[in-house]
Every structure is written in structure tokens, then in C-alpha cells.
Amino acid sequence: MGLHMRESKDIPPSTAVMLMRGKGVARGFAIGRAIIMGAATLEVAHYRIATEDIPQECARLDAALETVYNDLQHIIKNLPADAPKELTPLLNVHSLLVSDPMLSEQTREIIASRQYNAEWALSTQGQLLADQFSLMEDEYIRERAADVNQVIERVLRVLSGMGSSLLPDMSPDLDINSSIVVAHDISPADMIKLRGARFAAFVTDLGGATSHTAIVARSMNVPAVVGMGNIRSLVRDKDMLIVDGEAGLVIVNPSPLILSEYQQKQDAYIRERAELIIHKDEPAITLDGKKIKLEANIELPHEADEVMHLGADGIGLFRSEFLFMGRETLPDEEEQYEAYSYVLKTMQGKPVTIRTLDIGSDKTLDGEATVAANPALGLRAIRYCLSRPEMFQTQLRALLRASVHGKLRILIPMLSHMHELHSVKQAIEFAKNQLAEEGHAYADNIELGAMVEIPAIAIAIEPFLKHLDFVSIGTNDLIQYTLAIDRVDNEVSDLYDPMHPAVLRLISQTIQAGERAGKEVAVCGEMAGESRYTRLLLGLGLTEFSMHPQQLLDVKKIVRTSHTNALRSKIATALNHAEYIDLGILEV
Structure with a gap:
């Protein structure tokens, strides 16, 4: 993936209008001229040596x-x-x-x-x-x-003697309103080279929701569309582009009518964001007075700073596995303690839900790569942790020690059997006894919850609720397992359907069971942050959402303009008739 800027004087802008689809990974609209970063793979010399x-x-x-x-x-x-x-x-x-x-x-x-x-x-x-x-x-x-x-x-x-730098020196005065980077892929080091200039958007052939381009674009609040396939070879320097980061669309050389339409969308979006940030400290209360908790998902400790800035009610999911990945050795107890403590201190008493290590059997943490026959159904998440008791104890000890700095909630991923829950509780008690003997303090009000992401636990949720303080529905895996669809397999991903009646029934009965048991039920999967599903989830009875921080204000806006009782009535009628729900009937 050698990157270079293609000279516009050598290749004139194309004039053909094209509409291309990819994966929108950072919201917003951008209109500007393409800057092409070369992506031709290096020619590698092949010869044998003496x-x-x-x-x-x-x-x-x-x-x-x-x-x-x-x-x-x-x-x-x-x-x-x-x-x-x-x-x-x-x-x-x-x-x-x-x-x-x-x-x-x-x-x-x-x-x-x-x-x-x-x-x-x-x-x-x-x-x-x-x-x-x-x-x-x-x-x-x-x-x-x-x-x-x-x-x-x-x-x-x-x-090959070319040096390791993949990008030429970039001009620092590129206008954010007129420059859109089009590349095959962008590495982290390349991003540093690009930082001197400001760009309206990023568009790449490769990548997904967790690619470097996606992660950095979201942190910079810059629209981005990835996974475009071959846009790098179809677009030329100075082509006029429209990037729709929500719909995952890129329009090349739009007509004046389309250009005017998207200029209006862009202006409206900018006004909307400015208005939303003004209301970031207002409570998320529905029109009929229902208080809704809006929390954030994070992957690294410093992201808690943004969560506080945006006025979230807490952290609904801290994916602790990101402390373990991409390294040669496991983080020890002290390193984990510092990370968890930082988040708890930053949140200033607001609840922080930390999920225990959620990793699959397809890659062990010591760098020994293995491929299971079916990784999605294999030794992953809590199954993996219980098979590595020393590693699990280290994490539990760090969590317990950090609990004195805030309101900690521990979340168990991929729970499916009652004996797993009992084993986790025993492990926590063992860690507490160890810490007490060593003179380490820990909070006495730590809540324990579980992810509902396997249909089995959603169907038989009541006995689990007797032993848990809360549950959090992981819609990503719940949908995947319910429909037997690999959501990242391009061959069948179009069948991945959050609106399937079976999925909605599992979500609904989990929420209702939580209401009967007096236990909190949250949704922390992608559905929680997609504002088009906000009224649907409110109608199913959900009162606690957790999402990417950048989605908080959009969801809050929908919450504040919704009437939960009216939504619940409409949803109940549709579910009773086993119908697919038309989201249009839920609009105000």
C-alpha cells in the first residue's frame, strides 16, 4: 500500500457522474475536490540467492x-x-x-x-x-x-531503497472545505503525515468500522466512507465529490441539482450539530416524563474524557479487551488498575460498566494464533476467562481495587449457563478474600451484570435475573446468533436484520422480564446508537441506552421528542400480530 499523490496536471478530472456505496463509519456530509493518494502495490523482486x-x-x-x-x-x-x-x-x-x-x-x-x-x-x-x-x-x-x-x-x-515514508510532505494550508482524501488504505503513521493539512472527509477502498481510518475519522469528527472496493482507481485528482458519511455514499462529479441538494443537507447538518451541543447538558426525558439513561461505549481509558464532555449519564460498556490486544505481554494487575481507576475517577461518580475480557478462541492473548472450527461458537468471552483462572483473577483484582474510585459495575460477556454465573461469582469472592488479606480496599456495592447476546439466555432470562443486578443486551451478537447470519460475511450480510420479529421479541421479553424483576436492562449494541431505532427501542420499553459517544446527542434529540406510552402501544400491537414493524409509524 504505497501512497503517493497523483499529479492533477498529468490526469485531468473525469466528468462522468458516479454513485458508489461503501460503509459509512463517521457521520456528516462533505463536498470537495478529491486528493488521490496512490495505492499501487510495490513490485517485489523475486529471485533466489546463493x-x-x-x-x-x-x-x-x-x-x-x-x-x-x-x-x-x-x-x-x-x-x-x-x-x-x-x-x-x-x-x-x-x-x-x-x-x-x-x-x-x-x-x-x-x-x-x-x-x-x-x-x-x-x-x-x-x-x-x-x-x-x-x-x-x-x-x-x-x-x-x-x-x-x-x-x-x-x-x-x-x-528497495525507497525509505519507509509512504507519503510526501503535505501542504499545511489545504482547505477543509475543499479537500477529500481518496486512498486505498491509510495507516496510522500516514495519518500523522496528513495531520498538517485539514480535510473534509476520508474515502478508502479498504476498511471497516474498526479500521484506522474509521477510528481516527470519528475522533476528528470528519465524515468517512470505507470499504468502497475500487474507488481509488475510478476517481481522479480534482474530481468533485460528495461524501455522505451516514448513508455510506460517495457521489463523483454530481450534477448541479444534486450538488445544491447536498449543500443544503450539509448546512442543515452543521446547524443541527451546533444546536445539539447546546443542549448536551439537558436531561433525556420523553414528552410523557420518562427519564432515559444515555450512556457511552468506550474502548480506551482516555475516551472517558469525551464522554463527560458530552454529558453522558455514565459508561454503559468499557470493552476491556482493548487493553489486552496488540501487545506481546498481558497487562499486569497494576496496569489494569490504573486504567480502570482513570475511567472511574474521570466519570466522577457516574456508573461505569466494565466488561470482563471478551476475546475469541480464534486468537489467544499470548500471540499464538489458532483458528477454531467455528470461532463464533467456541472458547470465547467468559468461557475463555474461566479457562484461564490466573488471568481472570488478575483482571478481577484490578477491577475490585479500582472500585473505590467510583461506581463500578462488572459485566459478564456471552453468558449462557447458570454454572458459568456461579463460577464468576466464586472467582469474585476469591479475589475479594485475597485483597482483604493483603490489606487492599474495594467497594462493597459493586453490581454484577451479564450480556444478553445468546438466544438461550434471552429465552430463559428469569432465573438468571435472580442472581444478577442488571443485564445489557448485545444486539450485534444476539441478531447474529438468532438468525444464524455472520454479519461480516458479505455473502449473507444482507440477511442480518435488526427488525426481524424474532429479534424484537427476544429484546422485548428481556426488557419485560427485567421490569418484573426490578432489574435494569440496557442495550449496548449498535442498535442503541442508531437514531432510526431509538423510538423502536423506547416502544419496546427500553430505558437505558449505551452507544458510541458521538451518537449520544442524536439519540437524546429523538428521546426528548418521543412519547413512550404511545410508542409502546404501537409496538405491542405489531408484535402481537408477528408483523415486521414499519419504522414510519413511530415517527412523531
């Missing part, structure tokens, strides 16, 4: 790996104060990959056994690693195949 040249070729590989590692460390140490905070962990992932023995030692083995030159051996091993990541079930882990490709590309450039 036996006596093997040590020299291995040394050449080691030197290139060291150069790239040092370059990445330099970038990390010299990050500007205004750089998106998400860039540091992403750059650390690249540093770990370039120093990973799976890359260096296996490549040297290929050089020695097959007598390939360093470039050929590295690209061979890189492809093997990327293929392994691509097979994994977890979306975040699967998209790390892009990290492997980007690291390999950087090392190949050094081996």
Missing part, C-alpha cells in the same frame, strides 16, 4: 525491520499535542508487528530454506499472516490483516 549469501540477506532483512521500528518509535515519541489520541495505540500495534518473531524469524527461515531474496520471503510470510487474520471471526482482529500489510509495505520500501 547459499553463501543467506547470512547477508538475513542481515539486510534485520536492518530494514530495525529501520522501520525506529521510524515508528520516532513518530510515537514526537506525536503533536493535537494528534488524535487513538493514533498512539494504533502505532504501537505496528511497532509490535514489525518486531514480532512471527514476522522476523519465519521470514529468515524462508530465506534459509527456500533461498528466497529478502523481499520475496517477507512478502510470502506477510501474506501468510494476513490470511490468518482474515479468517478470524472477531471483526477487530480480522481487520488487523490491514496492519500486517501496511507494516510489510513499509519494510519492503526500505529494502
Whole structure:
């Protein structure tokens, strides 16, 4: 993925109007001229070397790996104060990959056994690693195949004498209103090179919801559409583009009528955002006086700062696995304690729900990659934690110690059996006893909850509620398991349907069971943050939503203009008739 700017003087702008679809990962509208970042893959020399040249070729590989590692460390140490905070962990992932023995030692083995030159051996091993990541079930882990490709590309450039920098120096005076980056992919280090200029939007061939472009674009509040396929090869410099970050649309060389329409949409969106931020501290209360909790999902501790700024009622989901990923060693108790404590202190007494490690059997935490026969149904989440009691105890001890700094709630992922719940409770008691003996304090009011993401627990929720303080519905997996649809498999992803009557019935009966038991029920999956589903969920009786921080204000606006009793009546009628619900009937 070598990136370069294509010169507009060599290739004139095209005039054909095109409409292309991808995945909208950061909301908003952008209208501007395309800046094309080249994405042609480097031509790798393939030749065999003599036996006596093997040590020299291995040394050449080691030197290139060291150069790239040092370059990445330099970038990390010299990050500007205004750089998106998400860039540091992403750059650390690249540093770990370039120093990973799976890359260096296996490549040297290929050089020695097959007598390939360093470039050929590295690209061979890189492809093997990327293929392994691509097979994994977890979306975040699967998209790390892009990290492997980007690291390999950087090392190949050094081996070829081109240097590790993938981008030329960018002009810092590019206008945010007229420059849209179009690229095959954008690595974290490339983002640093781009920071000097301001851009209206990012559009890439590759990527998904957890790709680097998506993460950084959201942190910068810049519209982005990824996974476009081949837009990089179809768009030319200076083409006029419209980017719709919500619908996942890119319109190339729009007609004056379409351009005028989107200019109005863009102006309206800017006014809407300005108005929403004014009301960020107002309570989320429906027209009939129902108080709704709006909380945020976070992945890294510093994101709690944004959550407080946007006036959220708390953190409904802290995905603790992001503290464990992309590193050579597990975080110890002290590191975890500091991370959890930071979030609890930042939230100033507001509830913080921290999910215990949720990782699948498709990748262990010590870097030994394995592929299960069916990772989605394998040793993952709480099953994985209970199989690694020492690791689980370390996390529980850190959580308990941090609990003195705020209102902690512990969330169990992928619970399906009562014996799992009892085992978790026993593990927590064991950790408490250990800490007490050692003189460590912990809060005595820590609530314990579970994710409802397997149909079995949704169907038989009542006995679980007797032993839990709250539950949180993970709609992403619940829909996937209910409909037997892999939501990231392009062959069947169109069948992934949050509106399926079976899905809505499971959500409804979980909420109703919670009401009868006097236990809180939240939704922390993607449905909670998609404002088109807000009235639907209110009509199902939901009173606690948790979502990406940038979605909070949009959902709050819908809540404040909704009448829950009227919505519940409409939803109940539709569900009783097993109908697909038309969201249009729920509009005010």
C-alpha cells in the first residue's frame, strides 16, 4: 500500500457522474475536490540467492525491520499535542508487528530454506499472516490483516531503497472545505503525515468500522466512507465529490441539482450539530416524563474524557479487551488498575460498566494464533476467562481495587449457563478474600451484570435475573446468533436484520422480564446508537441506552421528542400480530 499523490496536471478530472456505496463509519456530509493518494502495490523482486549469501540477506532483512521500528518509535515519541489520541495505540500495534518473531524469524527461515531474496520471503510470510487474520471471526482482529500489510509495505520500501515514508510532505494550508482524501488504505503513521493539512472527509477502498481510518475519522469528527472496493482507481485528482458519511455514499462529479441538494443537507447538518451541543447538558426525558439513561461505549481509558464532555449519564460498556490486544505481554494487575481507576475517577461518580475480557478462541492473548472450527461458537468471552483462572483473577483484582474510585459495575460477556454465573461469582469472592488479606480496599456495592447476546439466555432470562443486578443486551451478537447470519460475511450480510420479529421479541421479553424483576436492562449494541431505532427501542420499553459517544446527542434529540406510552402501544400491537414493524409509524 504505497501512497503517493497523483499529479492533477498529468490526469485531468473525469466528468462522468458516479454513485458508489461503501460503509459509512463517521457521520456528516462533505463536498470537495478529491486528493488521490496512490495505492499501487510495490513490485517485489523475486529471485533466489546463493547459499553463501543467506547470512547477508538475513542481515539486510534485520536492518530494514530495525529501520522501520525506529521510524515508528520516532513518530510515537514526537506525536503533536493535537494528534488524535487513538493514533498512539494504533502505532504501537505496528511497532509490535514489525518486531514480532512471527514476522522476523519465519521470514529468515524462508530465506534459509527456500533461498528466497529478502523481499520475496517477507512478502510470502506477510501474506501468510494476513490470511490468518482474515479468517478470524472477531471483526477487530480480522481487520488487523490491514496492519500486517501496511507494516510489510513499509519494510519492503526500505529494502528497495525507497525509505519507509509512504507519503510526501503535505501542504499545511489545504482547505477543509475543499479537500477529500481518496486512498486505498491509510495507516496510522500516514495519518500523522496528513495531520498538517485539514480535510473534509476520508474515502478508502479498504476498511471497516474498526479500521484506522474509521477510528481516527470519528475522533476528528470528519465524515468517512470505507470499504468502497475500487474507488481509488475510478476517481481522479480534482474530481468533485460528495461524501455522505451516514448513508455510506460517495457521489463523483454530481450534477448541479444534486450538488445544491447536498449543500443544503450539509448546512442543515452543521446547524443541527451546533444546536445539539447546546443542549448536551439537558436531561433525556420523553414528552410523557420518562427519564432515559444515555450512556457511552468506550474502548480506551482516555475516551472517558469525551464522554463527560458530552454529558453522558455514565459508561454503559468499557470493552476491556482493548487493553489486552496488540501487545506481546498481558497487562499486569497494576496496569489494569490504573486504567480502570482513570475511567472511574474521570466519570466522577457516574456508573461505569466494565466488561470482563471478551476475546475469541480464534486468537489467544499470548500471540499464538489458532483458528477454531467455528470461532463464533467456541472458547470465547467468559468461557475463555474461566479457562484461564490466573488471568481472570488478575483482571478481577484490578477491577475490585479500582472500585473505590467510583461506581463500578462488572459485566459478564456471552453468558449462557447458570454454572458459568456461579463460577464468576466464586472467582469474585476469591479475589475479594485475597485483597482483604493483603490489606487492599474495594467497594462493597459493586453490581454484577451479564450480556444478553445468546438466544438461550434471552429465552430463559428469569432465573438468571435472580442472581444478577442488571443485564445489557448485545444486539450485534444476539441478531447474529438468532438468525444464524455472520454479519461480516458479505455473502449473507444482507440477511442480518435488526427488525426481524424474532429479534424484537427476544429484546422485548428481556426488557419485560427485567421490569418484573426490578432489574435494569440496557442495550449496548449498535442498535442503541442508531437514531432510526431509538423510538423502536423506547416502544419496546427500553430505558437505558449505551452507544458510541458521538451518537449520544442524536439519540437524546429523538428521546426528548418521543412519547413512550404511545410508542409502546404501537409496538405491542405489531408484535402481537408477528408483523415486521414499519419504522414510519413511530415517527412523531
